[in-house]
Amino acid sequence: MTDHLALLLRELAAALEPPAPLRPWAAGAVVLAGRGPDVALHEALGWAVRYAAYDETCDRGVELPREQWVPMRRETVFDLASLTKLFTAIVAVQQIERGRIALDGRVAGYLPEFGGAGKEGVTVRQLLAHTSGLRAELPFYDQPSHETRLRLLWDEALLQPPGTAYGYSDLNLIATQLVLERVTGAPLAALVQDGITRPLGMADTCFNPPRRLIARIAATEDQRRPWGRLDRGMVHGDVHDENAYAMGGAAGHAGLFSTAADLGVLCRALLAGGGGILGPESVALMFADAGPLGRPRGLGFDLDQPSFMGELAGPRTAGHTGFTGTSLVIDPESASYLILLANAVHPTRLWREGQQMQQGSGVRAATATRLARWVKSLQ
DSSP, X not given: OOHHHHHHHHHHHHHHSOOTTSOOSOSEEEEEEEETTEEEEEEEEEEEEOEEEEETTTTEEEEOOGGGOEEOOTTOBEEOGGGHXXXXXXXXXXXXXXXXXXXXXXXXXXXXXXXXGGTTTOBHHHHHHTOSOOOSOOOGGGOSSHHHHHHHHHHOOOSSOTTSSOOOOHHHHHHHHHHHHHHHSSOHHHHHIIIIIHHHTOTTOEESOOGGGGGGBOXXXXXXXXXXXXXXEEOOSSOSXXXXXXXXXXXXXXXXXEOHHXXXXXXXXXXXXXXXXXXXXXXXXXXXXXOOXXXXXXXXXXXXXXXXXXXXXXTTOEEEEETTTEEEEEETTTTEEEEEEEOTTSSOGGGGTTOOOGGGOXXXXXXXXXXXXXXXXXX
């Protein structure tokens, strides 16, 4: 293993077991990195399950008996959180390719109910680029039924006129989900399976993973109020995001579970021009800036964000992060990619604040920088 990749693992291990009083970045992690068709690194560190609960009175994790700790393995399945948005965006672009929706078509043209409260001008492009004007989220988890959750969205007004400002919002991909389900007549889970995971052979990627997979799934959070929005206890095998949970576990913004190996398949497919699930023009479209409104943004993908891409960042570098501790970066210029999956909210999301590596760099950015330097060393 080259020096840069060895340092990547050493620094990641240090972030998982920092000296006191620092909190660990995560209980464990799996990292996979590659260039072109080749996998350069695929390693697991730390623990997939370590804690039974979080004790807020003394701010510590309540550890399981040592013999019940579950080590992180390369095949560990993670709650992807917002990496789900990438899959929803890919399905949307597939439907654009097939002519079922238009990128600049108005959302209300496919979903008339959405057009209330001044949202009639919002387009599909604006949903995918987070320039719709919608707020970040709504409390669907507090609603008693699917109908009342939808009513919240139908009645929601925009914070600013569509297309005038960037504003990251789960609602954008939830609305995209509803458009896709309306025009195809199929649920999002089936669209993801038929359009992405089955043709690419991503057998471990799904919504609502079956109970037989529980031994391979990384635990997330002891979810309780006031830091959480629901009182669920230690979440393990169910989606962590409260709104996705309220929506049945399969939502446009969150809910997918996967492995680093499966995500590597997706990255290689996109780097190869679509891998049969998208045409090369569509991949280029997703990785192009959809609107210079203060933050480079593709369709579903973040672009050129050093905050988590480190030195891999560039005008065409695409990726995304997830609240649970997940991230994915694809650099077409060097044909390289990085997947970092962690259970950073195990045992609590409260430990995420102030978690740092050397010189204040975030774990994700530092890991990406090590990969970038490895790539440069090959040139």
